[in-house]
Amino acid sequence: MSQDITLNVNGESHTFPADPEEPLLYILRERFSFNGAKYGCGLHQCGACMVLVDSMAEFTCLRPCGSFQETEITTLEGLAKDGKLHPVQQAFIDTQAAQCGYCLNGMIISAVSLLETTPQPTELEIREALNQVICRCGTHSRFIKAVKVASGKLNSKS
């Protein structure tokens, strides 16, 4: 059952024995001790478990880890560069876009993915991109604001 798996996570290649059927989420939380991706439903319905896979926001709570080989995985932990937060992370702090915060991983990952393909999204595009992530506290309006702030910052830089 167990075989060597190679995953590229946050810019580093890791090879380790694992059951290739094991969903990536549990590898990230146990082997890598990451906290960003979370268990929310185990059904690809809520987005708590999301990571970037080749810049696309993808679920990890069901999809086997073996299928992520030969992709570039970026987790919430890999967004900050050289000690500096990603503009989306910073915007979530600046707009205080959280209540309990359990959905933040999915929201931030989805927002980063959106801004890579669509640097100046409309509000509708922001809503569409974040719609796969559930938030129970009702913090949605702040997420929209945070993505707009991040988009503004990214575009003023370039």
Next chain:
Amino acid sequence: MKDPQQLDTSRRSFLKSTGNLMIGFNLIPLAFCQTKGATNENPPYQVTPLRPHIDNKLIDSWIRLDAEGYLTILSGKQELGQGIKIALIQIAAEELDISPDRCRIINADTGQTANEGFTAGSNSVEGSGKAIRNAAAEARLYLLKLAAQKWKTKPESLSVENGIVKSPSGDETTYWKLLEGKYIEGTVTGEAIPKNPKTYKYVGHSLKREDIHKMVMGESHFVHDLRMPGMLHARVVHPPSYQDRLVSVDLAEVNAMPGIVKVIRNGSFLAIVAEREYQAIKAWTKLKSLGVWEKSPIDILPSQLIGSIKSSSGKPEEVKASPGIEEVISKAAINHQAEYFRPYQMHASMGPSCALAIWEENLLTVWTATQGVYPVRATLADLFSLDEEKIRCIGVPGSGCYGQNGADDVSGEAALIAKELPGRHIRLQWMREDENKWEPYGTTMAFQLSAGMDSEGTITAWDTNVWSDSHSTRPNGRAASFVSARHLENPFEFTKGGFSAGSYRNGIPEYSIPAKQLHLYNYSGPLRVSSLRGLGAYGNTFAMESFLDELIHKAGKDPIDFRIKNLEDPRAKAVLEKLGEKTEWKSRQKTANNGFGIAYSRYKNSTSYFAVLAEVEINKAAKSYRLKKLTGVIDSGLVINPDGLINQTEGGMIQAASWSMLEEVNYDQNGITSIDWFTYPILRIMEVPEVEVYIIDRPDTPPMGAGEAAMGPVSAAISNAIFDATGSRIRDLPLKAEKINWEIV
């Protein structure tokens, strides 16, 4: 002031009985001790030593200065995502004149903090905030007296700036130097007068929450993120339905699965423990298919609920009587009667409940996201017939709960499992279906309202009948409040305690009406229930403010003017006036496709005032509607953190919109069928309305809890807006478009 080594008699005798015991407990890992790294100016925070809580009256129970350069605050209230940490820090920082970035807070730990019951009912700022404000003021006076003694001057002549005490003649020292490593031994006597709000420099400002920084970085924050040495992963296989009993199960196959450490069966309580989380989940899936259960069907089905509730016609509780009110109503120039209904609704926490537990030499430690560490400890004591002193419950944030979700049950179960594997940390997380099927829901309720008006449109009488199940079956020291305690070989018998006050919360109108009556019928329904945000206020306000809208429509009056005219409290009038002003109510653009709805309530008839406007847009061809915008005005007295108050209120408005438009628990005779996000959909961001919140700050009045204020009014405002748009009145929640009579639109 005393040396911590030289304890006074009472403290020494206390430590003799429990102090050694405390040493035997696990300390919370450093990652959870508020250890923010050193900034440019601040020294590194030395973790404050663990001292057991002794007495609420000691300053030391709330305020500690033993970490050099830092203030440590202790609160019995838990951070639930409502921002209580920063609010309490602001209050203490204000009284002691210490910069908030030099403050740390320890929340809800039976090993350290005061017993403040449950973090519920929007009471934390009112309760814990007040205690901390008073203790901080006493601490400041105590320290100033020390300095005054040293410099032979008067405490009143001294000033403080970020923990540095100064005298007019140029002497300078710090709080920490004054204490010389000892701790504040005084009590909260009431001698110290808290600051005048006019001089506040931290309270009233939107300071940022530190935990959001941790969350966006993916740092350890939730109970789900705790990792202990040698920790094992557990899952519980719950019965398929409430009363089902486990007849037999073949454990051999699961025992042989990779990584399985133990399979536990105790009556109908079935659990597995594995080395790794995925192994536990695989075993859980397998074990679910192997159990042979004796089924016990649910006897009252959803279609029978309303009938069942109304037939529970035992003698009602006479909450407010008005003899002869029926006659006043029947003889009134205009009279009206209507019935409303609220279904079972879920907390539906995004992260299924999780807890950690370990047994070491007959001492139990549980890391829990409960709203009440002390009540859970008392309940664990009953479950294991153990002295409470041998149990420590450490509160750690969970996924937002909004009342009693699965957090308490999972804590009890983790302890049951850990008992089978002494010396090992057990991490138990519920699966999504466990949370949806086993959390105690917000109860279904029914309402029958009747009222009379005179020809001028003044309400003369208002009569309310409420039918409701309990709004609290929280842990209360009896083991059976943990759901799995009822499934054990020797089961604990569950009896519902009375908590009818929650059922008629906001049931009696605040409006000036000469005759008011409320009768409550206690109903015992088929599903498990307990506290959900706002308790009965949600349903009662939905019914009341919808019914009022019906009366206003009959009388041909303006919904804002009518409310203002019939309320006496100037603060109640003010939120409605401000709402009218901010939304340009009088000049609103009514078209064939939109509608506007107003609602108001003062939560519990005694705390925050909240008024709201809902705007909907209908699509007649598609027979659908969309909630476009919610605008709210809130007055919760003195505002500690304006952005935090806005955040809580926005969240309450959106969550209430979700409950009201979409949510009801579905089930059949075999059990709950709302088992995931497809079968229990909630509002997603595509459908979330624009929200706008305005605050009326009242610095001269006490702060009041605000987290639950929006729930009821939002439900009625949406219903009233749908009526305004369509002429069709929906009286049973949720407000689904198919319930609109599209024939008349």
